[in-house]
Amino acid sequence: MKRNRIYHSRVAPWIFVGPFVVSFGLFTLWPLLQSLVLAFQQTFGPATTRWVGLRNFEYLIGDPLFWQALGNTAQFTLGSLFIQLPVALGLALLLNRPGIRGRGLYRLTFFAPSLVGLPFVAILFGPIFEKRTGLLNAGLHWLTGGAWNPEFAWMQNYVMSSLILAALWMYAGFNMVYFLAALQNVSKELLEAATIDGCNAWQRFRHVVIPEIRPVGGFVVLLSVIGSFQMFELSYILLNNSGGPDNRGLTVVMYLYQTGFLTGDLGYASAIGWVLALLLMGIALLQRHLNRKYEDN
Amino acid sequence: MIPTHTLRAVIYGLLIFFSVLTLIPFAYLVAGALKTKYDFAATLFLPSGDGFLGIGWDRLTLRNFGALLFDFPVPRAMLNSFFYSAVHAVGATLLCAMGGYGLTKLHFPGRSLITGVVLLSLIIPGPLLLAPSFQLLYQLGLLDRYAGLILPGLTPAFGVFLFRQAMLRGVPDELVEAARIDGAGEIRIFLELALPLVRPMIGAFLLISFLGAWNNFIGPQIILQSPELQPLSVALNNLRGVYGTDYGLIMAGTLVSIAPVMCLFLLLQREFISGLTAGAVKG
Incomplete structure (x- = not known):
């Protein structure tokens, strides 16, 4: 009996948590600590390292490519926030109307693109953005009855708009699922009470629906910002494994990849990684702060 | 009106x-x-x-599909994708479920510390770990090997977080206590009591993990160099680099790459969407 109790309190927990702790420690915590060391080193491939102190960060501040990548990434993120999320909410509101027939089918249709996966979306959109024969230009030509013959060089002159468009196709339905779930949780009694009190549709939306779905909204915004800031595959593949003309499609993670794995400087890549991490943590803290402030009011 | x-x-x-x-x-x-x-x-x-x-x-x-089948290493890449995604999904689900059970139903010193570290690590952006993980895999001699691709992904903090939530909500402590008093061992309680109670989460997480591995690009791109090891995402991008203007061929490759995932999703749709929104809406 006593041996049994010792087994329960000492050994059994580690049978369950042990594999996880070992793997997590080795492949998450150790690299995390190592990234702090690497950020102060210059490396030539994974084997040769040289201590450079704060010079990585000094160089980063004056690195025009890094700032360009950050600007591009911010542009992509804002595009996702201000185009994709309103579309997602709009689709959710349409589907949330009572008595819509075929709701499941519409939801499945809108959601399907997010199953395709970023690398395959990027490959699929390659011919769509093609200048001469691409679907987008040809579609615009067809829509205007042949009057207009656009030859937009999407992947040369409108890189960020194109990437935002591809991401819109892929993620609008994904975010819609969150909004729809939130909308379906809005209390029916509250809506009825508002109607009896003489609120019109807009007032109900503004004063009942919005406050009720706000927590999920905040979650979706944060998820979108964090995801968009780490965008890599879309621009990397659509721009043929490069930053595109004048690096117009270079993102932060792409720059990290180029410095770390093409140039071979894992140190500088880690410095970029830390700036990205601190930026995202800052955004998460800001979101929490705004959230608290809202709830206090 | x-x-x-x-x-x-x-x-x-x-x-x-x-x-x-x-x-x-x-x-x-x-x-x-x-x-x-x-x-x-x-x-x-x-x-x-x-x-x-x-x-x-x-x-x-159908010539494009024939070409993919016989002239290009696409069948091999598809096998690689299946192997990598299946091992990743089963392994990550098992380890995260075990971790989630241990962190909620068993008492031991260091439990709250481990829980805290795991929850904190949720905010680490993945790209930060790319460079140090590459160095670690180099030191361990795991570059260009499947172990190097699979092992680092087996314990996503997100997964432990999800299973911890599921265990807290779905597995009552009284039930676990009762089973212990009846003399059931921890492994038996885990397998026969806890796992069935969090079944929806298992389904959803298996699917999410499978999808994540199937659509992973940057990992295999960095870790695997040998063409015969590459999964579909990387192999197809390489094919596009060489035969980029043969769009019919590229589209056929994309179609066969996304078809399995689409079918899997259609079969398991309900579990997937419930798992996707579980953390957001009820939490």
């Missing part, structure tokens, strides 16, 4: 409009996969001709 039937017509109109917009790239993909290189450049969707509906059905071809 807008009449109800007008409003309904507008709503259905918008839904159909957006559905068509969503489906166009899929139609483009399927039609493209069935066309020759020449027809791909000449026609947007299906080539015109004198067949039914004015479409040249006889010009559609």
Whole structure:
């Protein structure tokens, strides 16, 4: 009996948590600590390292490519926030109307693109953005009855708009699922009470629906910002494994990849990684702060 | 006030409009996969001709799929993708479920510390770990090997977080205590009591993990160099680099790459969406 109790309190927990702790420690915590060391080193491939102190960060501040990548990434993120999320909410509101027939089918249709996966979306959109024969230009030509013959060089002159468009196709339905779930949780009694009190549709939306779905909204915004800031595959593949003309499609993670794995400087890549991490943590803290402030009011 | 039937017509109109917009790239993909290189450049969707509906059905071809099957390393890449995704999904689900159980139902010193570290690590952006993980895999001699791709992904903090939530909500402490008093061992309680109670989370997490591995690009791109090890995402991008102008071939490759995931999802749709929104809405 006593041996049994010792087994329960000492050994059994580690049978369950042990594999996880070992793997997590080795492949998450150790690299995390190592990234702090690497950020102060210059490396030539994974084997040769040289201590450079704060010079990585000094160089980063004056690195025009890094700032360009950050600007591009911010542009992509804002595009996702201000185009994709309103579309997602709009689709959710349409589907949330009572008595819509075929709701499941519409939801499945809108959601399907997010199953395709970023690398395959990027490959699929390659011919769509093609200048001469691409679907987008040809579609615009067809829509205007042949009057207009656009030859937009999407992947040369409108890189960020194109990437935002591809991401819109892929993620609008994904975010819609969150909004729809939130909308379906809005209390029916509250809506009825508002109607009896003489609120019109807009007032109900503004004063009942919005406050009720706000927590999920905040979650979706944060998820979108964090995801968009780490965008890599879309621009990397659509721009043929490069930053595109004048690096117009270079993102932060792409720059990290180029410095770390093409140039071979894992140190500088880690410095970029830390700036990205601190930026995202800052955004998460800001979101929490705004959230608290809202709830206090 | 807008009449109800007008409003309904507008709503259905918008839904159909957006559905068509969503489906166009899929139609483009399927039609493209069935066309020759020449027809791909000449026609947007299906080539015109004198067949039914004015479409040249006889010009559609399966040659692209034949080429993928026999001339390019796509079957191998597909096997690689299946292997990597399946091992990743099962392994990550098992380790995260075990971790989630241990952190909620068993008492031991260091439990709250481990829980805290795991929850804190949720905010680490993945790209930060790319460079140090690459160095670690180099030191361990795991570069260009499947172990190097699979092992680092087996313990996502997100997974432990999800299973911890599921265990807290779905597995009552009293039930676990009762089973212990009845003399059941921890492993038996885990397998026969806890796991069945969190079954929906297991389904959802298996699917999410499988999808994540299937669509992973940057990991295999960095870790695997040998062409015969590469999964579909990387292999197809390399194929595109060489045969980039043969869009029919590329579209066929994309189609066979996304088809398995689409089928899997259609089979398990319910579990997936419930798992996706569980953390967000109820939490």
